[in-house]
Amino acid sequence: MSEAVPALSPEQMRSLLQTMYRIRAFEEKVDELFMRGEVHGTTHLSIGEEATAAGALQALRPDDYITSTHRGHGHCISKGADLKLMMAELLGKETGYCRGRGGSMHIADVASGNLGANGVVGGGIPIATGVGLSIKMQGLDRVCLCFFGDGAANEGTFHESLNLASIWDLPVIFLCENNQYGMSMAVRKAMRCETIAQRAVAYGIPGERVDGNDVFAVYEAVSRAAARARSGQGPTLIEAVTYRYKGHSKSDQNRYRTRDEIRAWQERDPIKRLTAYLREHSLMTQEEIEREEAAAYQAIEEAYQFALASPEPDPDSLLEGVYA
Amino acid sequence: MSGPSSLPTTVAAGTPQQAEAAQSQVQEMTYAEAIREALREEMRRDPRVFLMGEDIGIYGGAFGVTYGLIDEFGEERVRDTPISEAALAGCAIGAALTGMRPVAEFQFSDFMAIGMDQIVNQGAKLRFMFGGKAQVPVVFRAPLGSGTGAAAQHSQSLEAWFAHVPGLKVVLPSTPADVKGLLLSAIRDPNPVIFLEHKLLYRYKGPVPRGEWTIPIGQAEVKRPGKDLTIIALSIMVPRALAVAARLAEEGIEAEVVDPRTLRPLDEETLIASARKTGRVLIVHEAVLTGGFGGEIAARIASSEAFYYLDAPILRLGGAETPIPYNRTLERRATPQEEDIYQAARRLLQRRPL
Secondary structure (H helix, E strand, O other), X not given: OOOOOOOOOHHHHHHHHHHHHHHHHHHHHHHHHHHOOOOOOOOOOOOOOHHHHHHHHHOOOXXXXXXXXXXXXXXXXXXXXXXXXXXXXXXXXXXXXXXXXXXXXXXXXXXHOEOOOOOOOOOHHHHHHHHHHHHHHHOOOOOEEEEEEOXXXXXXXXXXXXXXXXXXXXXXEEEEEEOOEEOOEEHHHHOOOOOOHHHHHHHOOOEEEEEOOOHHHHHHHHHHHHHHHHOOOOOEEEEEEOOOOOOOOOOOOOOOOOHHHHHHHHOOOHHHHHHHHHHHOOOOOHHHHHHHHHHHHXXXXXXXXXXXXXXXXXXXXXXXXXXO | OOOOOOOOOOOOOOOHHXXXXXXHOEEEEEHHHHHHHHHHHHHHHOOOEEEEEOOOOOOOOOOOOOOOHHHHHHHHHEEEOOOOHHHHHHHHHXXXXXXXXXXXXXXXXXXHHOOHHHHHHHHOOHHHHOOXXXXXXXXXXXXXXXXXXXXXXXXXXXXXXXXXXXXXXXXXXXXXXXXXXXXXXXXXOOOOEEEEEEOOHHHOEEEEEOOOOOOOOOOOEEEEOOOOEXXXXXXXXXXXXXXXXXXXXXXXXXXXXXXXXXXXXXXXXHHHHHHHHHOOEEEEEEEEOOOOHHHHHHHHHHOOHHHHHOOOOOEEEEEOOOOOOOOHHHHHHHOOOHHHHHHHHHHHXXXXXX
């Protein structure tokens, strides 16, 4: 963990832990539901990446915007989403955030500033840039946090958008969750440059690489970027280095990496690191930590029960929502 | 080049009150000026409206459409972008999603291919994917079509691509009055609208009502009434079809010319009614025939009650199955010209009733 004492109150740290446990519990439940065939389609789990989502959103205000990715459950939970409406969406229910039309890859809650997960790698980056433009033109004191992965950093939209946000000084935080693989393609094979953060130089903006499994480091980097954005100094590129324990999606056989590699990253587990910090600094007892963990699993179970009991969409409502 | 003098001087859409009000303030202007006027009026009316695109500021756009607007509205609202079509499209979508009303100009509609993911996978679908809880009020304007010697990458007519995507609206105005009325409606529409302007039409002149003048999206118009055959024409083919109709009239044949004006949503009622009335239908567009929107129109008519009134098979005229060539003669050969439409109409009239 960061050596410096983070500018977070004990309550905020407990809130971070709660969020991270909720993400993990949510993802584990979804994994189980897919395995049991209770939900269809595909899903992309962010187990192991909880610190990035939780730390980043802790640094923002409730009225700030985010754009998310196909691996977006953690972003959504960290933005304060209702777990029941999320789970209902994954089960395709009418009560879900998107009335069952979007599913795992398109969960959004526009009213709360969550402008949606995205099924296209890099698809959200120009949209976040446009949100930044909208904020600036309306003179709002907001920022837009744009999540994307290492894979998206090789999409044209990444380059076009960072350039545009830079020349217009847009209040956008480009947060790359580098989880080491774009599906099976290792970052070291997908790009010659050493880091993704260094690409910021090409657009004349600050680029920073942080330990994405250190929730405080992520929080601090995003806080700096948000302050910069709010003061009219434009966008920042942050690369949070992290790792996904599970496969890319449910079809993944993990042929491209070793068990040892996964185990090594699990040693640096973001939740373990946060709980160790909280114990060491006497901010929470082991018992309190376990209560927090149990509460998260309980909340997910309740969300699942809500989703199960929710109605399916009416087939006759198929065409609703295509046009306003 | 200026438009044929046979262009109708009435502007038939809108309420009688609108038409009456409009008649007192009608002004002759070009298609490009009518677009500029619509943009100017809507930017004055609604502070959320802004323009973005390549070279639309001081340069005035590749076809001069936005010329001078930067002087009135400044570079914040007439926003030059780098040559980044994917970012242009996505940025407009993001701004629209969060309370603005962007009008994004692509320098050529061919370049919309570069922004296609944003238009088709994002803008068109966000509202639906989000359970109807979002709006994307964005207009993507772009010039289409051949006739300027710009060759294969600057001359296509790709309207059918967009018309194939639920969530998008697709508009192809053919007259100065229509382009103003439809553009105002497009900007006020809460959905993404693909607004395609034929580059040869920019210099066509016609009467345009000043001030508030809107035409509903999804409303076709009979540009010239007739009883002997129907010519359904898109975009630049409308003035060409009207010229052919005038020629046929001298020969005692009354051709009805119908302009769908919007492909999605399509006003099939007007098209079917005309087909039913005349019993002979010629559909003409510049886009390549295979997969062209004419096929959709033909199918709608053939599967309607108009089928029983048809005296001949529906005839389609479209672009040749080739990229648009550079050479002037080849370029003209690649897309329907007046003479082609005339000959096709003649062929259609010679067919015996089924």
